[in-house]
Amino acid sequence: MLVAGNWIMILDLASARQLTSGVVSAVGTPKGTGVALCPPFVDLDATYSLLHGTGIRLGAQNMHEQDSGAFTGEISAPMLRAVGCHYVILGHSERRQLFGETNESVNKKALQALSHRLVPIVCVGESLEQRDADRHNMVVEEQVRAGLANLEVSSSSEIVVAYEPVWAIGTGRTATPDQVQDMHGHIRSLLQDIFNEAIGSGIDILYGGSVKPGNAAELFQRPNVDGGLIGGAALNAEDFAAIVRCAEEAA
Numbered sequence: 001m002l003v004a005g006n007w008i009m010i011l012d013l014a015s016a017r018q019l020t021s022g023v024v025s026a027v028g029t030p031k032g033t034g035v036a037l038c039p040p041f042v043d044l045d046a047t048y049s050l051l052h053g054t055g056i057r058l059g060a061q062n063m064h065e066q067d068s069g070a071f072t073g074e075i076s077a078p079m080l081r082a083v084g085c086h087y088v089i090l091g092h093s094e095r096r097q098l099f100g101e102t103n104e105s106v107n108k109k110a111l112q113a114l115s116h117r118l119v120p121i122v123c124v125g126e127s128l129e130q131r132d133a134d135r136h137n138m139v140v141e142e143q144v145r146a147g148l149a150n151l152e153v154s155s156s157s158e159i160v161v162a163y164e165p166v167w168a169i170g171t172g173r174t175a176t177p178d179q180v181q182d183m184h185g186h187i188r189s190l191l192q193d194i195f196n197e198a199i200g201s202g203i204d205i206l207y208g209g210s211v212k213p214g215n216a217a218e219l220f221q222r223p224n225v226d227g228g229l230i231g232g233a234a235l236n237a238e239d240f241a242a243i244v245r246c247a248e249e250a251a
């Protein structure tokens with residue numbers, strides 16, 4: 001189980017410090033579930049200072065596919081490692097929709113993350129139009145197969161997949177537990193096929209999209225739902241800690 005907070009582009013340095021301290025005291029030492037915070041780049045260093053030694057890990061929200069070079073405005077995997085990142089979110093639907101990321105660019109970044117021992121949290125998910133046209137399974141299969149192509153993984157803890165239906169992100173409209181369970185089962189079979197039975201069975205598949213303290217328990221109890229990628233509710237320390245407790249109870 002893993003509960004990761006995606007702080008999107010919300011918090012400046014002072015607010016990030018404040019929220020991190022709040023999360024550290026509200027969550028305490030994580031018991032049997034991984035916990036991670038993914039602040040904006042400029043807050044990573046300060047967040048790491050507050051997280052170091054707590055058992056809560058640090059993640060970034062994106063990265064570039066090259067080590068270094070003339071890529072103004074970009075951040076590399078070695079830079080993320082140097083400020084204490086363990087995870088990096090890749091291919092979030094906002095990156096795909098607003099910044100032109102494709103399955104191919106997500107794949108390049110995932111390869112790069114693994115080669116620097118960062119754990120990629122690879123996001124997949126269909127739009128409302130695709131769900132209404134009953135194309136969600138096909139779209140997600142394409143994203144998973146292309147995004148994870150040619151990855152060499154020797155343990156299931158080296159990679160995380162997050163299913164985030166675009167229509168459920170920040171809308172207050174959560175996918176139903178049945179819809180989540182069906183898609184996670186689909187992703188599980190794909191992972192077993194892409195890697196092997198043992199690795200594919202152990203990879204954490206997170207659900208993201210309007211997860212709140214009030215619906216987390218029901219979602220996390222479903223088979224193949226191994227935690228959550230939390231947006232809005234991760235910006236409140238008490239809410240985030242309540243979601244972590246739901247994961248601990250489901251573990």
Ligand code: 13P
Pocket residue numbers: 006092164168169170171172208209210211229230231232233
């Ligand atoms: P919300 O929890 O605000 O719907 O955001 C989900 C998300 O996109 C996390 O990456």
